[in-house]
Amino acid sequence: MTIATELASPSPSAAAASSASSADSASGAAPAVPPLLVPKGEYPRPDLDRSERWQSLNGEWDFSSIDGEARITVPFAWETPASGIERTWLEAATYRRALAVPASWADARVVLCFGAVHHRATVSIDGVVVGTHVGGYTSFEFDVTSHLTAGRDAVLEVAVESPADKRSIVHGKQRSIPRDDYDGVSFTPTSGIWQSVWVEARGRTYARSVTLRGDSLKGIDVAVELAGDAPAGAAVRTRVLGEGAAPAAGVATDARAESATDAAGGLHPVDAELRLTADAAGRASGRLEIGSPQLWSPADPHLYRVEVIVGEGAGADRVVATTGLRSLEWNDGGLRLNGDRLYLRGVLDQGYWPETGLTAPSDEALLADLDLARELGYTMVRKHLKLEEPRWLHRADELGMLVWAEPAAPSRFSPEAAALFEDQLEPMVRRDGNHPSIVVWGLYNEEWGLDWDIPGSRRRAEAAAHAYDTMAALDHTRPLVENSGWAHVKSDLVDWHYYEPDPATWAENVRDLATGVREAFPVKLGPDFVVDKSLYGSDEFPRTGVPLLNSEYGEGYTSLERAWHLRWQTQELRRHDRYSGYVYTELADVEHENAGLLDADRRRKDWGGLRPADVNADTVLVVDLVPRAAGADIEVPLEAFELTVRVSHHGADAVAGRVEAAWIAAGAPLPASPHGEASSAAVPAVSPFVLGAPVTLTIEPPAASARLALFFVDETDAVRARSYLDAAPVEAPNRRGARPAPTPAP
Template sequence: MPLPRPEYPRPHFDRSHTWLSLNGTWDFRADPGGRHAADQADGYDQRITVPFAWETPASGIAAHWLETAWYRRTFTVPADWTGQRVVLHFGAVHHAATVWVNGTEVARHEGGYTPFSADVTDALGEAEQLLTVRVHAPADKRHIAHGKQRSMPRDDYDGVCFTPSSGIWQSVWLEARPATHLAALRLRPTDDLTGITAEATVRGPHTATAVLRLRVRGESTTARLEIGPDGRATGELPLAAPRLWSPEDPHLYHVDAELTSADGSDRVTCYTGLRSITVDGEALYLNGERLFVRGVLDQGYWPGTGITAPDDAALRRDLRLAAAAGYNLVRKHLKLEDPRFVHHADTLGMLLWTEPASPGRFSDASTAAFAEQIDAMVERDGNSPAIVIWGLYNEEWGLDWDIPGDAAKQRAVVDAYDRLKALDSTRPAVDNSGWTHVRTDLLDWHYYDESAASWATTIADLLDGRRDDFPVRLGPDYLVHKKLAVPGQPLRGLPNLNSEYGGGFTALERAWHLRWQTQEMRRHDRLAGYVYTELYDIEHESAGLLDFHRGAKDLAGVDPAHVNAPTTLVLDVTPVAPGRDLLTAEREFSLSVRVSHHGAEPVTGLLHTAWTPVYGATPEGTGEAVPGCRAEAKPYTLGAPVTVPAALPEGWTSGRLHLALVTDGTVVARTALDVDTRTEPYIGDDPLARVAAH
């Protein structure tokens, strides 16, 4: 049987020249009453495949609501590791793990999303070693960090939660290193993006006399860092011809570190990219150039394997699928994902919004459990150039949906924000995504609405400053109005993002809302970006552009890549319903069209049109040019309206009008409009929509 997840698990701190994977088949025993002991040799009556959670079919167990279980396997230390310290690593174990080697306890860890390790050298015996792990994953997860894993008793947000993933769910491996070793290497671009700032941490008995050398691979840059009495060392690595990291050119600089001491030589490779992400007023800038976030939500679940990707290629594939749909950012939702996901984003040039898992209730214990993830998140993933936004809380989950009414919950948010910014001030941070903000760098909000008309009105009112709240439906008959921020948190002068949106029950309806809601946001120059919910379906949640297996869905001819393109067309229409965007009693009508352009240079071109039946796919080619209909736009400024005359083909009562902006024979933007001459109301028509034919 092939080794599951055989790739090296930690590419941001790479010691892959001296490692051994412990993934694969382990002995397993369920312990429903929590009565077994570590030294009990009997009862291991099942076999489990690591690193897949015990609820999953991929694990071979598929046990649900089991709270405690034991893992066991043997391993042999490679002969060429003699004289080295042997370190056991766990990528992530949900939720509380106790680890023994040959009966000696070597580690205890709580936190289902954060890595941990233990030097097990002193517990090793001769030849074969016995590794035992006890895992407790409480059914009641409300006071621990669990993200979208379902809790019993349930969370307030149970309706959007999924099957738990308990036990070992990321890779387990061994590494060899000297007693005096490199414990961390933080890499950040210099402020002027001409080099790399390095901050190293050295641990071990001969730290004081150790020598640390860094070399930028493929460059002439080297440095010797002086190690202080606290084991810290800092320095800069200037680059003769700096090459910036960007989505268009995701260039990475690998730094080889060698620590030499009386204990021997320790070698580690880390990497980063030269890029800046800054906030200036209400705009975001990447490397000094305006950035409009076109994001999509990704919750990190897979059929049959839960929160563990089935293989490394699946992580890369999800990023490619997001890019193919026109997105430039993925928001990994309420989950510290496998670090190889971050690595693939670095190499592919996909921007990331990263955030920890949430608890379900507010208490001292849950607040502490949430905060403990922050340090691990920044330490593990902070070198990544792809991560441009750090998230913290989400929609007041773990805060009992009551930030405005409770000063203690506001303090918890501020403390989390301050903790994060003290660790990393180079990226903007969101304190409480989507709902009431307390202290934040980005003013984001989550707005869902099934009415195209009220969607347009609310978005306009928020972005024009006419209102500072928005409606949130917490139940079929329970509507609340969420304030954007508590007093003291500015509502102006920060980038605005609609970081969750989408509507519709069927794939057809969702595609319609995707097209029109996204277009409506592109109408507003003040907006800094959006994040669509979501990339793929999960279990009972059918909100994805793709199904759970990442297969295509019937989007009724809508291509998300056209919707999310840097240049799009904005129609001055408030649509009525899917298949009936515009109702007109006459075959001939006219349409007002604008250009929204998020590029470095202005864009101009001729508008072209073509007709297909309603829900028809985009025709090949450019269509027919509309005489005199030249449209243009400056960067990040909505273009002036252009009136486009059109007429349904003879004999048609309805049809889809495809519009394209063509520059030098190339289509740079596309959209479509479904036109119907049968103007009587249909079931499902938006009663607030207006007829916009001229």
């Protein structure tokens, strides 16, 4: 299970008395290491902010295993060099460190928080088990008030089990022994503590969870679940804060919070306020009506900060959660954001780093990947088989970067493995559901955990459908994909993964999948294992009306070839208005997998003069030809020829203009603007999301190998799209010395 199990502790009144007496005897706050002097010392939950009173527990811990005693740096998995251990296939270890909370927390409840620990964690304080948690990707916390005395040291231990045989547990792309069927695309495991650990003070009765949804576009639906001393009947106040708003009067804060408030400029206007009373189960809900709602979108990622206060006076609890007003629709074959057509231009991101594995080496590195994706022209990131840190999601909210979120899965099917997979859905939604940037919830990927056999197994098909139903009951404000890639049985999107090196075959199959002529396509599951996979896992799945999109593609052995395929394969996806988006694979290399536009250290590769941002722009050129080879789209022409070009436009309004072309030096980067040697007739108005009519240019031949720069220029002479063709000799591949093919046996 991924839901944490917290062991029984003394009654709240006894715990409060104990804390109060210890505060009297304590001389003052325990010394704390400044957060920014420890690895990843930033507050881990800016989207659910309690940074007024918290301590990071990242840094050096004692580490015990079958190898003996050592020191480990948290939060880096024990397989990574950054951890100081760098030990693969270690299956169990115990972390240990001193823990002390300030005397000023004596009247608070203290909660110990873990970002993620793979796979089973047993947490103890001074030898007393306070709780256990199973599930390597989900966050968890324990109220440890009764186990600590403010101002005094305690010993915190985390015993971790991480089996080498991961096939029946949630592990995503971590390598397993025995090996997974998909071992060729698996990486070094991530074991132990691999996300931040921290402790924070909360009110005597506190908000255990805050759920915000803004899909009404008029207000924020708030649901608060309480814990602590007296959840039933507790008073809950919620309000929307302006920038830099101070805590409400009467809510206890420490000196750091007060100084931060002063620096921010004090109180700002409050847009909405709501007072609630929790029911007998400690739950309260209502809607914060927004007077002049401002919607969240990639173009204007406006966020609302919602303050939640539980109780009154010094023991009150305060937390500030963040969300946005935005709605998603998926019907009539298309996606819509706030009522407007949405086309997803995405890149797959596996969130791995060379020295630190699944954990970003720093906050700067974590957030930089979003900026890199945007620089490459992408409007969405598919975070692949990993629940990324909340700081990353919060930054996506701020930037307006869309996110396709999906959990990891087991690799082998059994009812028990399917249950473990579903156990992580509720914690995933509880932690991440407030983020407006998340526009797709993915579930299974390519039938991993379903033995690649939905069509041939009723039980496996039912498991995929059951995961969909489970997720829909938790949150259906976004479209759900029950099995990304193929064999859909119950899904809000029909997505497909297809890798094809031949441009003509790619163009044909992309067209036939769009028109419905084709439903199946070849998938190479191993060096000698190719199967035909269908978009659909049942005859009952509707063939029309459900949005269709690609969610994995890309080809090429070298970086130059990959850039070439990116250019041509993406234009074929843009050619067909039936599609609602695509996801290029991938952002950055991971270990032996060299499919990234960037290398593993996030350095640019040789794209041969291509600017990926041109390929992924709102407006692009679609050229009517089948290219021959990377660096030689066409042979060097010997006489004038005609070139047919179309415009694909995904802006808000129609565009019109002309296409211009000019030869430049072979391999040269495109100039900022054309110096037209050839120009098309006027391009009639191109409506958004409708491929424009063909226009033809007559191109004079170059003197030698050259690059034909292509521009779409609108009626104001602004360049709206850029592409190019390479003209060069195409030689047959050198196969000298190849062994003759074996003669078949009679």
